[in-house]
Amino acid sequence: MSATFASLGLSKPLLQALDDQDYLAPTPIQSQAIPAVLSGADVWASAQTGSGKTAAFALPILEKLSHAPASHPLKVRALILAPTRELAAQIGDSIHNYGYRLDEPIKTTVVFGGVSINPQMMALRGGTDIVVATPGRLLDLVDKNALKLSSVETLVLDEADRLFNLGFADELNRVLALLPARRQNLLFSATFPPAVDSLARALLRDPVRIAVSSDDAPSAAPVEITQRAIEVDHGRRTQLLRTLIEENQWTRVLVFVATKYHTSHVADKLRKAGLRAAPFHGELSQGARTENLEDFKDGRLQVLIATDVAARGLDIQGLPAVVNYDLPRSPADYLHRIGRTGRAGEQGVAVSFITAETHHHFRIIEKKNGLQLERERIAGFEPIDVIIPPLDPNGGVKGKRPSKKDKLRAAQAAAEALKKR
Structure with a gap:
């Protein structure tokens, strides 16, 4: 009973x-x-x-x-x-x-x-x-x-x-x-x-x-959340985000980025495109954080661009979509992020942008969370960048991050390999 x-x-x-x-x-x-x-x-x-x-x-x-x-x-x-x-x-x-x-x-x-x-x-x-x-x-x-x-x-x-x-x-x-x-x-x-x-x-x-359920368990993501992985070049993510918002008619979407600078940068680009967007990060004044969050909850804002300060605890009723503009550092943070949608039995969608640089990192996130998502390509946004091989078996998850020189060497090696095909 x-x-x-x-x-x-x-x-x-x-x-x-x-x-x-x-x-x-x-x-x-x-x-x-x-x-x-x-x-x-x-x-x-x-x-x-x-x-x-x-x-x-x-x-x-x-x-x-x-x-x-x-x-x-x-x-x-x-x-x-x-x-x-x-x-x-x-x-x-x-x-x-x-x-x-x-x-x-x-x-x-x-x-x-x-x-x-x-x-x-x-x-x-x-x-x-x-x-x-x-x-x-x-x-x-x-x-x-x-x-x-x-x-x-x-x-x-x-x-x-x-x-x-x-x-x-x-x-x-x-x-x-x-x-x-x-x-x-x-x-x-x-x-x-x-x-x-x-x-x-x-x-x-x-x-x-x-x-009740461990974040490391394959079933940790609620079944109400549809998870999507879309391949896109790094420089075209904002354009793709705009397209997804318009085509899916998302009334609200929570977008996760890596740094507080990117919250303002992406929000500015979306506002110039006519979308009601605002940043949300830990160094905003409390007044600004409260105002932006309340505007988002009440529908006065359509897009909230946030760092991981919003990945835990926020209960936003009826949030239809979450987008990982930048991937999270850890597999557990991935679940916390997407858990902002699909709450209380409602349906939601979680989209992750997969670039050439983050291709292998997302595989680590999938493996740790028992996932295997189909890689999608959106017409007009097919990626052309070369996938960069990982420099270590950890794929960068909470471990050593590749330097700019390391990335450059890896890209050059990949380019040379392509020439030899």
Whole structure:
């Protein structure tokens, strides 16, 4: 018999809120994590992007806090750490949506860097039940005595692998030192590199292990996503992108590029072609990031050109397409990127541009993710560049990157080989 939200131990106000938002049935991660969190156990959970991890920890936290009033109004009872501002804000919105029908409101405060700290300090006056934070800004607020962490009952590390990838290891250790020894720990991560695995083993006490789907599994990409690999010359990618948007009539498309410079460069070219496009990267002001993201979600922007800051955590309802203008560095990041579409059972398409330089790199991505995609060629965009042989067996995935001289030598060798045919 399939689980229901009611069978997981959630109270009527939470069930009503879920019904208001058309949550029909719990996802696998929710079915397993919610009872474990309600029991008070530590949880070590792995699940693919878009699997419903936020509800898996937010719902039981709200349930527990609603039945046990705070002994002191100024104490933080639950702390949720997230790697990016956008994910922190999204978690805060979800908690509000899940808990708005509770008889006694659960106060949630979201704090992150890139904006003035003063409004966040004002929001913390009078106390708060739940804090959702990025690590750096949380420590800034602690240093200013705006909040204390000595009474935290539940700690959540969301997207733990990204916390390490973005260089938050030192900040994370400082935060852990401020927490009480007796607390519940919930660790959610899509992948478990050595640093995260070591943290989990040191942090968690007899945890409930949950693994819904590993990002390294062949079935990690949702079946709702149609994956395409299109061969094209490096210099014609923007023209091809325009053509695909127009021919497929994509109302919105999220385009991933390698650097913040390329976000502005590609966005400028698309705007000149008459498309509503904007950049999105980590060094934009928080105001600009928030505005561009909201415009994209609401349909005022048609194309959002982003670095991998948008590859995790962003939940964009009804996003029809994702394009890998530049391929990601790692196979796991490929899955995170394409997971922005095809969410909640909706259909989506993920397109990857394959150039002569990235031909072998994409084969590594396919192999690691159990994929074998047909190479497409679009009429008028057939590539003529010579495929550059790999200089090492890793194909450049998180390993040694070929220099410009190496690439030039490889291209010359390929050209000589062609002459001899």
